[in-house]
Amino acid sequence: MLVLSRHTDEAIMIGEDVEIVVVDIRGDKVRLGVNAPPRIAVHRKEIFEAIREENAHAATLRSALGISGGGGHALNAASGRLRAGAGTFATIRSIAAGRVSA
Amino acid sequence: MKVNTTRFGEVEVDPGRLLVFPQGLLGFARFRTFVLLQPDDRGVFYWLQSVEDPELAFVVTEPTSWCPDYRVTIRASEMALLEMEDPSAATYFTIVNQREGAITANLQGPLVINPQTRTGVQVVMSDRQWGTRHELVRLPGAAAAMSA
Numbered sequence: 001m002l003v004l005s006r007h008t009d010e011a012i013m014i015g016e017d018v019e020i021v022v023v024d025i026r027g028d029k030v031r032l033g034v035n036a037p038p039r040i041a042v043h044r045k046e047i048f049e050a051i052r053e054e055n056a057h058a059a060t061l062r063s064a065l066g067i068s069g070g071g072g073h074a075l076n077a078a079s080g081r082l083r084a085g086a087g088t089f090a091t092i093r094s095i096a097a098g099r100v101s102a
Numbered sequence: 103m104k105v106n107t108t109r110f111g112e113v114e115v116d117p118g119r120l121l122v123f124p125q126g127l128l129g130f131a132r133f134r135t136f137v138l139l140q141p142d143d144r145g146v147f148y149w150l151q152s153v154e155d156p157e158l159a160f161v162v163t164e165p166t167s168w169c170p171d172y173r174v175t176i177r178a179s180e181m182a183l184l185e186m187e188d189p190s191a192a193t194y195f196t197i198v199n200q201r202e203g204a205i206t207a208n209l210q211g212p213l214v215i216n217p218q219t220r221t222g223v224q225v226v227m228s229d230r231q232w233g234t235r236h237e238l239v240r241l242p243g244a245a246a247a248m249s250a
Contacts, residue, residue: 038182041125043226051211051226052129054234058160058199058208059130062109091193092164095217096148097119097137100110 105137106156109149113139120153121215123222124183127197128211133158136222147198150213162195165209168238174212180223184216193217199235206235 004012011021018040021033034042105113121136135153146167152158165172176189186192193215196207209232215222 036179038179039124041226042179044228047210047226047228047230048128050234051208051224054199054208054211055127055129055160055197055224057201058197059158061161061198061200091217092138092148093140095119095121095138095193095215095220096140097115098113098139100107100113100139100141100149 105151105153107151107159108156109159110139110151113137113151119220121150121220121222123213123224125223127160127213127224128226130158138162148195150195150197161198162213163198163207163238165194165196165207165212168207169209169232169236172209172232174214174225175227175229176214176225180214180225183223184214184221185219186216189214191217196236198238200241201235203241204237205239205241207238208234209236210234 006012006022008022008025011019013019017037019035022030023033024031036042103115103117105115107113115137119137121138123134123136125131126133133152133154136150137153139149139151141147141149147161147163150160150162174189174194181187181189184192195213195215196209197211197213199206199208210227210230211234212225213222214225
């Protein structure tokens with residue numbers, strides 16, 4: 001790993017269009033500013049990892065939530081309590097590409 | 103066009119209905135093109151199926167149906183990627199999971215879609231108010247044990 005020393009208000013460049021600025025240093029906390037084009041996503045690592053882990057697990061669901069019998073019943077009951085407006089579902093239908101049997 | 107899927111076989115979709123996530127989803131950056139599939143007309147869960155990988159699909163739902171207070175904080179860079187100025191014109195989904203006897207939703211990493219351009223992004227919210235495993239439904243014992 002490349003290790004660089006920087007003072008407050010100094011920066012590093014990654015490639016031609018990503019700039020990381022040391023905004024403030026206080027105790028063991030460093031505030032960093034990131035200037036990057038929109039196509040480059042910048043995230044706190046621990047949150048990034050948590051979401052990535054959820055995505056990976058979610059991608060392993062095989063059937064409609066892997067539920068049958070009582071589980072399906074619980075889902076239907078919960079769905080009955082939902083309060084989405086008709087407008088929301090109309091928008092979703094306009095986005096959906098097709099119908100499948102799960 | 104035909105989309106091959108391992109779960110639903112070959113599905114015929116209108117090419118105008120494709121959804122493009124220019125950055126992919128976290129951990130799945132290589133896959134950019136998806137279609138939203140409806141199991142039935144009244145269901146609240148949908149499948150976000152990859153067009154590029156038949157195996158890759160996520161169960162998603164519309165989060166404010168479950169949590170009316172839920173709000174997504176979108177950064178300017180994400181709005182720019184979606185080519186949107188008004189966040190209220192976006193459509194929101196959350197990826198659904200099955201965790202420890204419950205159906206959960208990742209409310210910290212919602213999917214935001216511009217319905218006009220059919221472009222989407224998985225937003226990473228830095229505040230932890232909602233979390234990655236927000237419980238939607240607790241499953242009864244039998245179903246919970248089955249998923250363990």
